[in-house]
């Protein structure tokens with residue numbers, strides 16, 4: 001099974017992706033985690049990505065597409081959940097082309113939606129615990145703006161396949177909303 005999970009920063013997609021990956025035995029591919037690990041390794045991808053990430057901006061599409069093409073090829077035999085990719089229309093088009101060349105398809109596209117005020121509060125709370133460089137208030141607000149401009153258009157792009165999930169409420173509640181649909 002190949003699954004995409006989308007939603008604005010703070011919607012809980014990483015948390016739900018982890019739960020889904022253990023329930024359905026899927027490899028959880030979080031592009032944010034992969035990029036953070038490239039930064040800590042000091043790789044050329046990490047060096048290129050770092051300044052964009054610290055400012056809450058998107059890393060260029062060509063960097064993501066090159067990285068994901070290799071990753072998806074490596075994991076083509078596995079069930080996958082993609083968390084944080086695609087994040088732009090060109091990435092979604094690139095992903096379709098990659099899957100087509102691998103003779104694969106996306107089974108489900110999950111979109112978690114949450115009101116923006118709730119999101120900003122959640123992220124400010126998370127910032128107090130995480131120490132992530134992109135968790136300052138200014139960057140948090142910028143990440144919401146970037147989401148609205150570049151990522152939200154994907155909802156229309158995946159219009160026919162999308163499963164909208166209300167992301168307000170406890171982790172358990174949101175998980176059970178997802179499990180009601182994906183069995």
Ligand code: AMP
Pocket residue numbers: 009031032033035052053054056057058059060064083084085086087088091134143
């Ligand atoms: P995340 O952990 O998913 O919130 O991602 C953290 C940061 O990594 C984002 O704010 C972007 O700077 C970068 N990033 C992650 N995934 C992508 C992507 N698909 N396209 C561009 N940048 C990304």
